Amino acid sequence: MQRIAGSFRDPSGHVFNSNDSIFRTINPTASKNYEAFRSSSVVSLLQERGDLIEFEEVPSTDWPEQAAGASYLLRHPKLPYISYPYEWSFSQLKSAALLHLSIQLRLLKDNLVLSDASAYNVQFIGHSPIFIDILSIRMYQDGEYWGAHRQFCEQFLNPLLLRSLLGVAHNSWFRGALEGIPTADLAKLIPTRKKLSIKLFMHVLMQAKFEQRAIQNPDTALAEVKSGRKLNKAGYQGLLQQMHNWISRLEPAGSKNTVWGTYANANTYSSDESQKKREIIAEFAEKHRPNMLVDVGCNSGDFSIAAIKGGAKYVVGFDFDQTALEVAFARSRSDALPYLPLWLDASNPSPSQGWLQTERQGFGKRTRADAMIALAFEHHLAIAKNVPLDQVLSWLTSMAPVGIIEFVPKEDPTVRKMLSLREDIFPDYTVDEFDNQLSRVSKITDRKVISSSGRTLFFYDRTVLQ
Amino acid sequence: MRKIASFTGLSSAYFLLMNGSAFAYLDPGTGSMILQGIIGGALTVSVVVSGYYYRLKGWLSGRKNAGQDSKDGGE
Known part of the structure; x- marks a missing residue:
C-alpha cells in the first residue's frame, strides 16, 4: 500500500x-x-x-x-484512468462542475456540505463524472459562507467562462496554474460589452475587486467578514442554484470550426478505406480483448468506438483538437460508452507537477494500457514537430505491449500539404525506415496497406522476443 | 425580478470599491466571503420567491412535488 x-x-x-x-x-x-x-x-x-x-x-x-x-x-x-481538469474538454469540465453543484445542493438538504471545490475531486468513468473525495464532506454550520466559492470559481467557473466568453480553451492555462484561473486575472480580460451580466458582475468582477481591496486593507477586510451578515441556508442554496443555472447554460464560443474539427469527415482517404480501417481495429480489439486501450490521436472517436465494438473494455482517447474531443465526448455520452476522450498535446504531454512535482502525475506515468492504436497520427509528430521517427515510435510503443501504428507516407496528400510551404528536411521519412525503427523496439507482426496513397498499418508486439 | 433585486444591492457596493494592488498575508477567500455577506440577502429573497413560485406552479398544474430532487440540480 x-x-x-x-x-x-x-x-x-x-x-x-x-x-x-x-x-x-x-x-x-x-x-x-x-x-x-x-x-x-x-x-x-x-x-x-x-x-x-x-x-x-x-x-x-x-x-x-x-x-x-x-x-x-x-x-x-x-478507477480505470485518472485524468485532470486541464485534460478535459469544455463539456467535461462543465459536467464536472454541475456534478459538484448538484452534490452540494443535495448534501445541504441533509445539513452537509463540501469543504472544498477542487476539480481534482471529480474523475470520469467513461462519459460519467464521479465525485471521489469522501473526506471533503462535512457537517453544515448555521450561517456559514460557501467557503469553497472562490475555489469553485477558479477551478470550474472561470475556465468555463474563458472559453464561453472569450473563445479561449482553459487547458494550457489551467495546466500551468494548476489551481485554476484566478478571478482577478479573468476580470481583467472581460470585454466591456460583456460586463452587463449580473452574474458575471457578482462572481467575477465584484469578487476580484473585493479580493483586491482585501489585499490592500487586510485588517478592515477581516473585520468586515467577521462582523458581516451571515449567509443563511436559503442564501447558500440560492448561491449554489444560481451557479448551477448559469453553468448549465454556458456553451463554448466560436467552437464550430477548429482546425481539425471537420477532419473526420474531410480526411484524405475514402470512406471505404475508413470502413476497412474500422473493421481492422475491431478485429484487433477482438483478438486481444484489452481491459484498457489507448487511442492516440482519437479525433472524434471513430476508431475508439470500433475498438469498443470489437471487445475493448475501456478506451481512453487523446487528441489536440477541442471540437473533435467535444464530438467524441458527446458520442460517448449519448451511447453510454466506456470511452473517455481527453485533451493532449502529444509534443508536450502533461508533466508530473505540483508540490514536489509528484502531486499530479505526468501522462507517461499514468498511461499504461493493454493495447494502443495511433492512426493517422505519427506524421503530426514526425513531420509537423520534427520529432525523429525512432523517438516517435519508442514513445508510442511504450504505452502498451501490443498495438497498431499507421504510417502516412510522403506521397499522401496530407503530408504533401504539410510540406508544401517548407523545406523537406526528412530524407529518412520512408516506409522502410519506419519499418526498420519499429523493428528495433518491437516485433512487427503484420503490415496492411490501407490506402491508394500507401498508408500502412503496422501491427507490433513488444512481448514477442526478437 | 431576481436580477433587479441583486443589481440594486450590488451596484451601490461596486462604487465603493477602490483600485490598486499590493501583496499581503490573507486568506485568499476573503474577497469571496465579503461578496457573499453582501449578496446573501438578495439570494435568500430569490430562493424564497422561487420557492413560492414553484409551489404556485405545482398547485396550478396539480403536481404536489414539482421541482424535487432531480439529478441536474434543479431543486
Whole structure:
C-alpha cells in the first residue's frame, strides 16, 4: 500500500494505492463528519445515481500499518484512468462542475456540505463524472459562507467562462496554474460589452475587486467578514442554484470550426478505406480483448468506438483538437460508452507537477494500457514537430505491449500539404525506415496497406522476443 | 425580478470599491466571503420567491412535488 502524493493537503486523512483498490484513512479529527455523512440518506442516493465513488469500511483487524491511528479505513474501487481538469474538454469540465453543484445542493438538504471545490475531486468513468473525495464532506454550520466559492470559481467557473466568453480553451492555462484561473486575472480580460451580466458582475468582477481591496486593507477586510451578515441556508442554496443555472447554460464560443474539427469527415482517404480501417481495429480489439486501450490521436472517436465494438473494455482517447474531443465526448455520452476522450498535446504531454512535482502525475506515468492504436497520427509528430521517427515510435510503443501504428507516407496528400510551404528536411521519412525503427523496439507482426496513397498499418508486439 | 433585486444591492457596493494592488498575508477567500455577506440577502429573497413560485406552479398544474430532487440540480 503506497501513499498517493496528491493527498498531502488534507489533515483529515490520506489516500493509499494498492494493486486493486484505493484506501482512504479517516483521522479522529474527521470521524464525526464522516459518521454524520455515513448515517445520512444521501449516501445511497448519490451512489445509486453513480455520482459518488463506492466505499466500504475495512475491519480494523485487516488494517495495514499505515492506517495506525486512524478512526476508519475505507476501501474504494480503482478507477480505470485518472485524468485532470486541464485534460478535459469544455463539456467535461462543465459536467464536472454541475456534478459538484448538484452534490452540494443535495448534501445541504441533509445539513452537509463540501469543504472544498477542487476539480481534482471529480474523475470520469467513461462519459460519467464521479465525485471521489469522501473526506471533503462535512457537517453544515448555521450561517456559514460557501467557503469553497472562490475555489469553485477558479477551478470550474472561470475556465468555463474563458472559453464561453472569450473563445479561449482553459487547458494550457489551467495546466500551468494548476489551481485554476484566478478571478482577478479573468476580470481583467472581460470585454466591456460583456460586463452587463449580473452574474458575471457578482462572481467575477465584484469578487476580484473585493479580493483586491482585501489585499490592500487586510485588517478592515477581516473585520468586515467577521462582523458581516451571515449567509443563511436559503442564501447558500440560492448561491449554489444560481451557479448551477448559469453553468448549465454556458456553451463554448466560436467552437464550430477548429482546425481539425471537420477532419473526420474531410480526411484524405475514402470512406471505404475508413470502413476497412474500422473493421481492422475491431478485429484487433477482438483478438486481444484489452481491459484498457489507448487511442492516440482519437479525433472524434471513430476508431475508439470500433475498438469498443470489437471487445475493448475501456478506451481512453487523446487528441489536440477541442471540437473533435467535444464530438467524441458527446458520442460517448449519448451511447453510454466506456470511452473517455481527453485533451493532449502529444509534443508536450502533461508533466508530473505540483508540490514536489509528484502531486499530479505526468501522462507517461499514468498511461499504461493493454493495447494502443495511433492512426493517422505519427506524421503530426514526425513531420509537423520534427520529432525523429525512432523517438516517435519508442514513445508510442511504450504505452502498451501490443498495438497498431499507421504510417502516412510522403506521397499522401496530407503530408504533401504539410510540406508544401517548407523545406523537406526528412530524407529518412520512408516506409522502410519506419519499418526498420519499429523493428528495433518491437516485433512487427503484420503490415496492411490501407490506402491508394500507401498508408500502412503496422501491427507490433513488444512481448514477442526478437 | 431576481436580477433587479441583486443589481440594486450590488451596484451601490461596486462604487465603493477602490483600485490598486499590493501583496499581503490573507486568506485568499476573503474577497469571496465579503461578496457573499453582501449578496446573501438578495439570494435568500430569490430562493424564497422561487420557492413560492414553484409551489404556485405545482398547485396550478396539480403536481404536489414539482421541482424535487432531480439529478441536474434543479431543486
